[in-house]
Amino acid sequence: MGNRAGGGPLIRLQLKVLRDMANIVHAEGAAAAAGQAPVLSINNIEVIYDHVILVLKGVSLDVPQGGITALLGANGAGKTTTLKAVSNLLKAERGQVTKGSITFKGERVDTLNPNDLVRRGCIQVMEGRHCFGHLSVEENLLTGAFTRKDGQAAIANDLEMVYNYFPRLRERRNSQAGYTSGGEQQMCAIGRALMSKPTTILLDEPSMGLAPQLVEEIFEIVKALNDNEGVSFLLAEQNTNIALRYAKYGYILENGRVVMDGEAQALRDNEDVKEFYLGVSGENRRSFRNVKAYKRRKRWLA
Amino acid sequence: MDILYNIFIDPFVQMGNAPDFLLQVLWSGFVGGTLYSLIALGFVLIFKASGVFNFAQGIMVVFAALTLVGLYNLGLPAWLALIATIGVMALLAIGVERVVLRKLVNQPDIILFMATIGLTYFLIGLGESIFGGEPKKMITEELGLPSGSTSFEPFGGLVIIEHLDVAAVVMAIVLVTGLAIFFNKTRIGRALRAVADDHQAALSVGISLNQIWAIVWFAAGIVALATGIMWGAKSDVSFALQIVALKALPVLIIGGFTSIPGAIIGGLIIGFGEKLFEIYWGSLLGSGVEGWFAYVIALIFLLFRPQGLFGEKIIERI
Secondary structure, three states: OHHHHOOOHHHHHHHHHHHHHHHHHHHHHHHHHHOOOEEEEEEEEEEEEOOOEEEEEEEEEEEEOOOEEEEEOOOOOOHHHHHHHHHOOHHHHOEEEEEEEEEEOOEEOOOOOHHHHHHHOEEEEOOOOOOOOOOEHHHHHHHOOOOOOOOHHHHHHHHHHHHHHOHHHHHOOOOEHHHOOHHHHHHHHHHHHHOOOOOEEEEEOOOOOOOHHHHHHHHHHHHHHHHHOOOEEEEEEOOHHHHHHHOOEEEEEEOOEEEEEEEHHHHHHOHHHHHHHHOOOOOOOOOHHHHHHHHHHHHHHO | OHHHHHHHHHHHHHHHHOHHHHHHHHHHHHHHHHHHHHHHHHHHHHHHHHOOOOOOHHHHHHHHHHHHHHHHHOOOOHHHHHHHHHHHHHHHHHHHHHHHHHHHOOOOHHHHHHHHHHHHHHHHHHHHHHHOOOOEOOOOOOOOOOOOEEEEOHHHOOEEEEHHHHHHHHHHHHHHHHHHHHHHHOHHHHHHHHHHHOHHHHHHOOOOHHHHHHHHHHHHHHHHHHHHHHHHHHOOEOOOHHHHHHOHHHHHHHHOOOOHHHHHHHHHHHHHHHHHHHHHHHHHHOOOHHHHHHHHHHHHHHHHOOOOOOOOOOOOOO
C-alpha cells in the first residue's frame, strides 16, 4: 500500500485536503442538482473491518430528497460497505466507521442501532434478497412493520399498497418465501422494506442473479415508488447501464473512494464510463496500451 | 428359539394377560414423555432464535426450582415466591443477553455454545452459594398442586393415576399451546421466527436482536421453571436434576432441533419407549435399560434421519 501511494507525508496531506474540498464541492453539486437539502449525506467516512482492513477511504455522497441516486462500481469497490455504514449493519460484521459522519434528515445517525434508523425512515434492502425462507410471503412483509406503532389498520393499508405494486406477491402470499423465484424474493425484500414506511431505501444490487426482463420490471417499480410515494433511493449497482437509466445522479466508487460523480446523463456520456463501465467505446476499441493512461487518470481522480 | 420367543412373543403375551398393568406403564411413560418434552421445549426456543444449543437449559431448570423453594423458605407466601421467581428468570434472561450474547454477536456458533457451558458452571456456583447444595423438597401443596391419586379398575385390574401427574400433563399442554400461539400469531412471535431464519435480514428490517434474545431466554426460563416444579415434585430439587435435562438431547435429535411439535412428539416417543422397553424387554438385557434407551434411539435417528422427524428442511431451490 505504502509504495503505491507514493510521495512524502506533506504531499499526501495536501492531496487529502484537496480531496476533502473536492468532496464538499461534490456534495453541494448533488444537492443543488435536486434543488433541495439532501435527506441523507455521508461526509468523508472511513470504514475499517476487524480493526485492520481499510475498506472505505473517505467516501462522501448526498442523497437528495425524492431522488434516485446510483452508487456504481465493481466488486469490492465498497458499495455494500457504504450502504451498511449508513444502515449501521456494519457493527454486526465487525466493521466500524472510524472517521467522518453520516447524517439523515439533518441528524447524525452513525452511532444508532439499525432499528433506530428504520424507525426514522431509512431502511436497507440487502444484497442477495435475504427473505425469511421459512416464513410465508405475507409474514415476510409483516416483519417489515415490526418497528411501527401506528396500529393494525395502517399496516393492513400498507400491505394492500405493497400488493398493488407487486401483484405477484399477492398471488404467492401464502407460499413459503424460500420456495418462491428469485424475482419474487427480490420483490418480497423490497416490499418488506416498504412496510416500514420508509422515506429512504438503501437498495443493494437489486439486479443480482435476475433475468434482464425481471430487472427491468423491478426498476420500473422502483421508479414508480419514487414517483408516487416520494421514496428516495440510494441504489448500489454493478449493472451501470440500467442504474444510470433510472437514477438522476450517480457516484462511481473504486477501491473505497469516489472517483467520479455527476448527473446520470453526464456520466453516461463520459468517455471513461462508457468504456470501462458500459462496455461501449467511441468509433473503435482502444488498444490495451492506453489503459495505462486511464489508470493514471484514475489515480489523479482518486 | 428361546431368544426369539422372548423377544417377539413373550412381551406381547404379558401385555395381553395384564392389560391393566400395560395401561399403568403407558400412563407413566406418557407422563415421563411430557416432562421430557417440556425440557426439550426450552432448548428448542433458544435454538430457534439464536442458533445456539443452550447447554445451560438443564441448570436453568434446577436454578428456577431452587429459587422458588429458597424464596419460600425465606418466608414469602408461595404465590409471591412464584412471581418473584419469574422475575428472577426475567433478570437472568436480560443479564445473559447483556453480558454474554450481545458481546458475542456474529461469532461462530461453537463460541456461543462454549459460552453457555460457562453459564452452566456460573449458575451451579451461584445456586450453590445462595441456596446450598443439599436437596430440597418442592413446595408442591403450597403451590396448589394436587396430591393423592385416583384408581380405576379396567379389565378387572387396577390402574392408579396420580393427580400430580395429571397436573403435569395439563401444565405441559397449556404451555405448549400458549407458546405455539405466541410464535405463530403475534408480532413478536413472527419476529422470533424471522430472527431464527436470518439474523442479518432481521436486523436490517429493524428487529432488535437484543430484545428478541431477552424475550426468548425469558420464555425458556419460564419453561425451565415449569419443568423444575414438576420434576422437583416427583423427586427432590437438587443439582442432580440437570442430568435428567440431558435426556432432552436425544429428544431433540428425534424431534428436530427447530420444531416445537418435534420436541413434543420426540419427548413422548422417548417416554413411552423407555418405559415399555424397560418393563417388557429389559430383563433380556439386564435392568437399567431406561438409562441408555433414549440415546440408542437417537443414534439410530442420526444414522437415518439426521434432521429429526420435524426438523426444518433446508430449503434449496434448484
